[in-house]
Amino acid sequence: MDTAILWSLISSFTSVFVLTRLLQYLLKRTKLEDRRRAYLVFFLVSVFDLVGLYFYFNSITLALQGFLFYYLPFLVMWLFKDLLEASRMKKQREASGTSE
Numbered sequence: 001m002d003t004a005i006l007w008s009l010i011s012s013f014t015s016v017f018v019l020t021r022l023l024q025y026l027l028k029r030t031k032l033e034d035r036r037r038a039y040l041v042f043f044l045v046s047v048f049d050l051v052g053l054y055f056y057f058n059s060i061t062l063a064l065q066g067f068l069f070y071y072l073p074f075l076v077m078w079l080f081k082d083l084l085e086a087s088r089m090k091k092q093r094e095a096s097g098t099s100e
Contacts, residue, residue, distance in 0.1 A: 012049075012070040019045045020078045034086030042079045049075075 023041045032040065049071045053063035 008066075008070055012066075013074050015049060016045060016071060016074040016078060019048060020075075020082075024082065034089055035083060038079060038082035038086055041082065042075060046071075046075055 020041055023044060024037070027037050027041065030037070046067075050063060050067050053066045053071070054060060057063050057066065
């Protein structure tokens with residue numbers, strides 16, 4: 001494997017991880033529903049990464065290619081994780097609400 005590709009994967013994972021966790025932490029204090037917060041974080045990080053790639057490559061085609069192949073898989077992974085967590089929290093709230 002080419003080392004440039006490996007470092008691109010590492011940097012994209014790190015970027016997506018830091019941004020999604022930071023936004024989740026900051027938005028947890030709002031009154032947003034968990035699922036809406038997960039989608040909002042996905043959208044905001046996607047826009048941020050796509051704009052950053054555009055300025056890095058100075059080309060929309062290279063930015064889209066980098067986004068689709070390096071950033072989007074990690075974003076979808078974190079989106080699914082957040083949605084699963086939101087579903088678990090909702091079920092826990094429903095279970096604790098009916099037992100009282």
